[in-house]
Amino acid sequence: MESTLLSAVLVGLVGVFCMLDSRLLGRLNFEQPLIGATLVGLVLGDVQTGLAVGAATELVSMGLVQVGAAVPPDMVLGGIVAAAFACLTGASAETAMTIAIPVAVLGQLLGIVFRSIIVFLGHLADDAIEKGNFKVAYRMHIVWGTVLYSLMYFLPIFVAVYVGTDVVQAVVNMIPDWVTNGLNVASKILTAYGLALLLTMMINKGMTVFLILGFALASYLGLSVTAVSIFAVVLALILMSLKYGDGSGAAMASAGGADPDYDPLEDDDED
Amino acid sequence: MAENKIQSVSKNKKIWQFFWRSWAIQDSWNYERQMNMGFLYGLVPTLDRCYPNENDPEQLEKKKEAYRRHMAFYNCTPQTSAFVLGLSASMEEQYAENTASLNPDSINAMKTSLMGPLSGIGDSFFQGTIRVIAFGLGVSLAQQGSLLGPVLAMVISIIPSVLITWFAAKLGYEGGNAYLQKLQSGNMMDKVMYVCGIVGLMAVGGMVATLIGATTPATFSDGTLVIQDILDSIMPQMIPLALTGAMYALIKKGVKTGWLLVICIVGGIILSSLGILA
Incomplete structure (x- = not known):
């Protein structure tokens, strides 16, 4: 039981580190399921499991981005808790995914509660400014904001890992094969969902061809995502200079600019 | 016009302050004014340098005004916020040096427009x-x-x-x-x-x-014709593409996130049990 307590604290601290990435480090992306789950694997001594759960949860969360006030299901919290369960109980990455999702929804709700509580800090800061207590005002941000956001991750992770491991272990042992196989397929569909969600934010009119090009390069030619990205950067830079008239394009445009009626395709019939 | 001496500090130090404080801008993100306290925190060193003497009632009032000004609604990517912090700081310094040179409302107007x-x-x-x-x-x-x-x-x-x-x-x-x-x-x-x-x-x-890697184990009647082979000869990874397309259509139809997650999991178990997907 002591080791469970220690594990719960360690995993909780991993969660705090990930959360503070977006709070204090401008979201350098430590707050991503892949990183959180891998760190959990490191502190619990099972890196491979952490990586596997991290990769699976990361794929689902690809499309989940906090835009404005809408808080998506918190797959970072889900990934951290799921990785802890997988490491502590020996469950597979697919099984862990089913733990990740309810935890992510719970995290979403907690996120809403905490972000509402912080509204009050804002009003306390307003009052402090009126009284000339400037330090009190900005400490609402840098001290109390940090504390509240840390608790928002530490508490649920600690409780889930400390109390939940035995329960989850028992449930995992009862899962029949058809469920395990089904969850394996489900994790693939979830990945498709994550990518589709990403696409809803990215596809603009006339840009779908690039999606198809990227897919075709990888599926027919067997290129890796790295290779596709490199081709994409080169292609995008070429197209940009054509579209916006940089470089040689600009030279041509300015040559044409000397005579506003100049049209290289125009026939010289009237001469 | 009151003499106002701004405490000076090296420019590099100021830029590093904007750097770290723009990264910390989400530390008190909330529903009401979002990154308002984060933005104020970013300008605290500047404002404290502009109005160093709190015993002077005029300076104290100016300082309160400035603090209040930057408690307004703000929300922006942390990295690009560094630009807004830097620009706001230079405007605040200009205003503190000479109150006639700038309308302080224009600082918040600039923030909002950026x-x-x-x-x-x-x-x-x-x-x-x-x-x-x-x-x-x-x-x-x-x-x-x-x-x-x-x-x-x-x-x-x-x-x-x-x-x-x-x-x-x-x-x-x-x-x-x-x-x-x-x-x-x-x-x-x-x-x-x-x-x-x-x-x-x-x-x-x-x-x-x-990354998706879904395949079908299905075969035609006597097991000689493997459907996956046929699909691969037309277009490799056709099933992942179809799954992504289907999920995209569901999202576009406005199906709620919670339901979509249920569809993924239940759908996965059903399709797997029927031997359609693996």
């Missing part, structure tokens, strides 16, 4: 492009069990973040207005969005083909 474009460009660059590529690569390596995956993902994420924040802070403080006009006239924003759009979409296309 939030939209800078978070649009910042989010599509950091969240839409860098994150997608970094973690697309990271996941494909992690799936092979390599610790290099998360490490590489972080390296790709951190480098542009550091560079952009630092230059944004520097440009914003040293003459934000001039750069801003240049940026807008040269349709720089459109260019960045266009390039990010192409790279992001192609990377996602590659991920659809490499």
